[in-house]
Amino acid sequence: MLKQRTALQSEIRLRPGFGDALVANNESDLTLSQRAAVLGIEIHGFHRVYRTHARGIRRRLEPHESFGVAELIRNRLRLRGIHVQVLPVGPSDFVVVHQQRDTSGQHTEGRLPGVVRKVLREALVALNVCSTPEVRIAIGIGEPHAGINGLRRSHQEATRALEVVRLVGDDDGDGTISQAGSYSILTATPTHEGQLFVRQYLESLLDYDRKNGGEYVKTLVTYFEEFGNIQQTSDRLFLHLSTVRYRLKRIEKITGLSFAPRRRPALAAARSQACTPVRR
Template sequence: MIVQTNEADPLSALLGAVIERGPWSHCAASLYDLDSGDLVLRSHVGFGPELAARWVDRLERNNPSRTAMHTGSAVAIPDIRSNRRYLSWTSRNTDGYASSLYVPVRLGPHQAAVLSVHRPVAHDYSQAELRLAGAIASMAALLLRGMAGHRLASPSGRPDAVLADVGSRLLDAHGREDWPTLMCAAVATALGSPVLLLDRFSQVIATADVDPALAARLAGGIVSPRRSAASGLPDHGTGARPVTVDGVPLLVGDAEGLGTLAVLAGARSERGLAAEVIELACRHIGIAARTMRASIDAEARAAGDLIGVLLAGGADASDLERRAGLLGLRLDRPTRVLRARISGTRQTPDPAEMTDLALIARRHLRDRGLDALVCPVDLSELALIVSVGAGDGAELLESLRRSLAEGMSSLRLAAPGRGRVQIGVGASGIGAEAIRRSDEGATQALHVIESGAATTDQLAIEDAGIFSLLTSIPSSDRIAFVRRHLGALVAYDRRYGSDLIPTLACYLECAGNAQRAADELFLHVSTVRYRLSRIEQLAGVSLRSHHDRLCLGVALHLLRLDDLPTPGHPSPTKER
């Protein structure tokens, strides 16, 4: 028997939300009996009543929904007009849409559900869209199975009412900034039991009616449930399993795409309704997490594209201001560029982890009242364009470094206290050209930090002294200057293990006073004078000449930026 659902049931509400908030114009969910191949139940949104009736009347075997059901694989039809395999089906069963995607979900050995989503124009379905549709299909499958009469009984004898209520609450939480807390509260209200949601590192994301100390204690002992697979697709049983942590009984479910949902077991849990609620909530959490991830990635790509254009220069100023304004940054007000480099990681971060660090940085700056665009430059560096405001000095940089270091720890990129963050800061200015110059300054300041010439892990180019000028010189020219003035001394020290370079540096720091240099080096003054004479002989200079002392001093500063390569070996320093 074929049953069509009505607009009041939770499945229709889900499909309606999919159309309202998703990229699709039509959506349908069908439940099939795998033994007979018969359609058992169907719900749809976006289709006209005439087509809906005709669709139910026509149970043709050659349709894409049945193909997906039998093969267990998604069927994508980018352009219905050019598709020949399902021509007889699509010619009679299209109503304002031009492309279709059918995603199956197994419900044990005897049933399968298929979600179909459609667009009004021809469209190539991406892997990200397929994953999103798959998560929605999993949720729809649970509701189809329950509506077909396979739910467990609740204490009231009406699980539909409980599931419909929690489903409505879960739907309302989508798109809200505090959706993890709202979804935990929905489950806690439905079951009358405390709930906690953990990320994939077993860190607490949100709770409902759980003491923070208990939540932290339980989190360490909860392991995410394993998912089985049938024909390459999730095999959805109860979706929850009982565990005991420190004597506390729990039901835990895999919040796919995020972590683990855990419910402290209670009376309703023993009767089985909790397993249904947990499974439904986990699907909602999976969709919300994917939606959030997609939003974060899309915003990061938009910020990255804009930052790339701003730093390259040459683009239309009015267009840049418009695009920046859409992302929350005004270019007609002072901004500055920061470059943040991370190190001390256990392994090379992946792009998603760098995007997460960019989000951490942006939220930290926004919490301080500063607008910002942040994006990864590579797998170890972030570029930040930040509005200039009150309190954006050294204290802000220090707090930003701490926030990123803590983020590295929470993402398991580095052990606590082992992650290092270095930040170079460019000069402030107004407009796109000022941003480009500020980025050059931030990059130079970061280079000064990395070379060891700075004593801290955060440096503004204005505070870099002579290094703000020296870092603007191409690396090859810097090395050539060092080789010309200090090459003989460096080679002598390397060959004989002497300390002519440190002696020269100390002598110049002491304004040419040999006795002060001897005191600083804990040497006899005659030893220092002997070394100075050797320096004059090897370098072919006179330390009494102001010009020679100036050249040697500049060369020593450059040597701190770029170590002089051993002859026959390439320089280890990148061109800057």
């Protein structure tokens, strides 16, 4: 009994440690691999990482509460034939690591986010940590990659996808990094200025694209990446010059941005915030 209790206490301590180390991305491959091995994560296979964020939580979960929620999610998924490791991260977020035999994972990708969201919502309500009657849970999904560096990369992709899901206002939705497309560039910078830029100028454009199936965000990002060169923007997007000019006029109207020459210093600053390279 004492041995079992010691093992349980050790796992309660190790799981958040591994999750936080994955998030911080500041440990060596060897150290992270050793942590993974202790938790039963086979690092040589393919892994797809899911990152959750719950909105409406009024306090940090205690370590034993986080462990209990993680175990509940893992056991519910196991009943459906999906074997994962669930790691607490921060106050109330979780990282779900799903080992896959191949890179498709189509048989589980559709089911897993829904199960995780349902179980996590039920657990948070039962723990009485919610500040609102309805807990909204967003989930970002990375692509499957092999090895310890692949695990890091999938987590980075899941984090970026989660940021995009939240940025477009879908606090109870989920999305993959491949679905994020050009939107992911707008979340590449963690700076306060970058977030202000997105909120001030681009929320209306994001909303317009989402409602109308447009590609104004993609056009704007490409225009920034080409340093305001309309011809190069046209070439990259395979669009006629007049189409690019029309889109830029519409973007000015929707966002309030100005592409006039006198505004180039401001656009240069905007470009630096919107086009920070995505780290792999």
